[in-house]
Amino acid sequence: MSSAEGPALNIDRLLDSRWFLRALAFAAFALVWQVYATAAGGFFVPTFTETAAAIGRQLASPEVWQAFATSNIAMVLGFGLAVVIGIPLGFLMGRFRLAERAINPYLNILLVTPLAGIIPLLMMSLGIGLASRVIVVWSFAIVMVVVNTRAGVRQVDRSLIDMVRLFGAGELGVWRRVILPGSLPAVLAGVRVALGRAVTGMVIVELVMVSVGIGGLILRYQAFFRFAELYGMVVLIILEALILLAIVDWVQRKATPWASMTSIRD
Amino acid sequence: MIEIKGLNKYFPGRGRSEPVQALRDVDLTIRDNEFLTILGPSGCGKTTLLRNIAGLVPWDTGEILVDSQPVRGPSPERAMVFQNFALLPWSTVLANVAIGLEIRGEPRGPREAKARELIERVGLSGFEDRLPGELSGGMQQRVGLARALAVDPSVLLMDEPFGALDEQTRRLLQEELLRIWEQTPKTVVFITHSMEEAVLLGDRIVLMSARPGQVDDIIEVPLARPRSQHINELGESPEFASITTHLWTRLRSMQVLNT
Numbered sequence: 041m042s043s044a045e046g047p048a049l050n051i052d053r054l055l056d057s058r059w060f061l062r063a064l065a066f067a068a069f070a071l072v073w074q075v076y077a078t079a080a081g082g083f084f085v086p087t088f089t090e091t092a093a094a095i096g097r098q099l100a101s102p103e104v105w106q107a108f109a110t111s112n113i114a115m116v117l118g119f120g121l122a123v124v125i126g127i128p129l130g131f132l133m134g135r136f137r138l139a140e141r142a143i144n145p146y147l148n149i150l151l152v153t154p155l156a157g158i159i160p161l162l163m164m165s166l167g168i169g170l171a172s173r174v175i176v177v178w179s180f181a182i183v184m185v186v187v188n189t190r191a192g193v194r195q196v197d198r199s200l201i202d203m204v205r206l207f208g209a210g211e212l213g214v215w216r217r218v219i220l221p222g223s224l225p226a227v228l229a230g231v232r233v234a235l236g237r238a239v240t241g242m243v244i245v246e247l248v249m250v251s252v253g254i255g256g257l258i259l260r261y262q263a264f265f266r267f268a269e270l271y272g273m274v275v276l277i278i279l280e281a282l283i284l285l286a287i288v289d290w291v292q293r294k295a296t297p298w299a300s301m302t303s304i305r306d
Numbered sequence: 307m308i309e310i311k312g313l314n315k316y317f318p319g320r321g322r323s324e325p326v327q328a329l330r331d332v333d334l335t336i337r338d339n340e341f342l343t344i345l346g347p348s349g350c351g352k353t354t355l356l357r358n359i360a361g362l363v364p365w366d367t368g369e370i371l372v373d374s375q376p377v378r379g380p381s382p383e384r385a386m387v388f389q390n391f392a393l394l395p396w397s398t399v400l401a402n403v404a405i406g407l408e409i410r411g412e413p414r415g416p417r418e419a420k421a422r423e424l425i426e427r428v429g430l431s432g433f434e435d436r437l438p439g440e441l442s443g444g445m446q447q448r449v450g451l452a453r454a455l456a457v458d459p460s461v462l463l464m465d466e467p468f469g470a471l472d473e474q475t476r477r478l479l480q481e482e483l484l485r486i487w488e489q490t491p492k493t494v495v496f497i498t499h500s501m502e503e504a505v506l507l508g509d510r511i512v513l514m515s516a517r518p519g520q521v522d523d524i525i526e527v528p529l530a531r532p533r534s535q536h537i538n539e540l541g542e543s544p545e546f547a548s549i550t551t552h553l554w555t556r557l558r559s560m561q562v563l564n565t
Contacts, residue, residue: 208382298396
């Protein structure tokens with residue numbers, strides 16, 4: 041049918057596909073890595089192919105899956121608590137000045153404290169169990185949830201609140217009809233950023249203090265000079281984070297379709 | 307009838323500075339089913355006055371009576387049309403128009419029937435299931451108008467409703483509003499910063515001056531009703547010209563004082 045179109049492989053179409061461009065960029069990246077590691081990398085830098093092979097072995101290794109499970113328990117709990125506590129806190133701070141005044145100093149402390157530095161303190165007071173790791177992940181994540189939720193509440197269009205009040209809605213109605221849906225895009229944006237921070241917290245606590253899970257495995261690979269596996273582990277962490285982000289993005293698109301809508305002006 | 311007597315309103319100053327007087331001794335009586343336009347430079351407190359009448363914000367001294375009842379808060383008898391449309395971006399046109407009835411507790415059936423009727427009156431049939439973000443500004447304000455009319459208020463408060471629209475859309479909506487008002491009269495308080503709009507729409511024009519906001523003059527508009535059919539010709543009549551000239555002289559002296 042399409043005999044008039046000439047060659048089966050249409051170059052223009054191919055260049056339009058973003059997956060083709062991504063594959064091209066990735067291939068270039070892999071090539072540079074391979075050449076550099078072979079020519080100048082030496083003992084400490086595995087080649088791309090060595091790393092890829094290591095990742096293959098790791099994906100088949102129960103030890104690696106076990107490490108991911110151990111780490112992710114702390115991540116899920118800490119991140120979950122950050123969301124469950126952070127969203128209501130952000131709502132209160134965004135809507136009520138008293139709550140803002142009372143809580144803001146603590147939020148600022150969490151915001152400016154170099155969290156990696158207080159991990160040893162936490163370990164000393166809470167031990168090296170799951171609780172410490174959960175708290176570290178929580179402290180990494182909650183700030184982003186609170187700050188974004190608060191901003192979301194504040195940027196809700198005042199006239200929407202006036203509008204429902206004029207029709208007779210009370211404070212509860214204002215929340216249900218305007219503030220909650222109106223701030224949802226910002227809340228989800230906060231959850232998205234918090235997720236990245238939670239993954240960071242999860243790995244850092246295991247590297248700095250409690251050598252279990254993913255961080256523990258990374259330290260072990262390092263100690264035994266298994267650099268291909270070490271690189272592989274980093275790639276696997278990135279992959280996990282990307283998958284989690286894709287899930288949040290999907291929820292965002294499904295839950296707030298109006299947020300990405302551009303208004304037509306006449 | 308809306309009676310505003312000796313209304314004064316202050317806003318707290320920033321930091322330690324003195325409170326700012328937004329409205330000074332405003333006396334105004336708005337007749338039933340009158341179309342009243344309020345015109346004035348920015349900062350003259352016209353929006354504050356409208357929000358006071360709506361019952362959205364309190365004032366300091368004086369009183370506002372609607373049908374001899376003092377205003378103490380919002381009432382479904384007074385509906386508002388907003389300059390920025392104030393539509394819920396996550397709700398369809400139908401749900402936006404029906405929201406007043408929904409808050410009032412009207413069951414779904416009658417509420418949606420009423421909403422559809424008003425959507426048709428403002429010329430938006432076929433758009434019931436669209437989201438506001440899919441509509442042009444003019445269409446969005448039609449939704450805002452339908453929403454206000456859906457609760458069948460006796461007073462319609464309009465805060466520069468067509469200020470964000472372009473010239474042609476604005477003219478179309480002025481005609482539409484007059485047509486609806488001629489069919490089902492109600493008291494309209496219409497704020498605008500356009501002299502032309504104030505004259506073409508209003509029975510009377512309240513001219514306000516700024517800092518503090520007060521009533522400067524009240525002008526009867528001698529243009530005949532109904533006007534919706536020939537709003538364009540009216541804009542070229544000698545009466546129109548003489549009123550706008552008068553308004554401009556007054557506004558000009560205020561602007562000069564302010565700059």
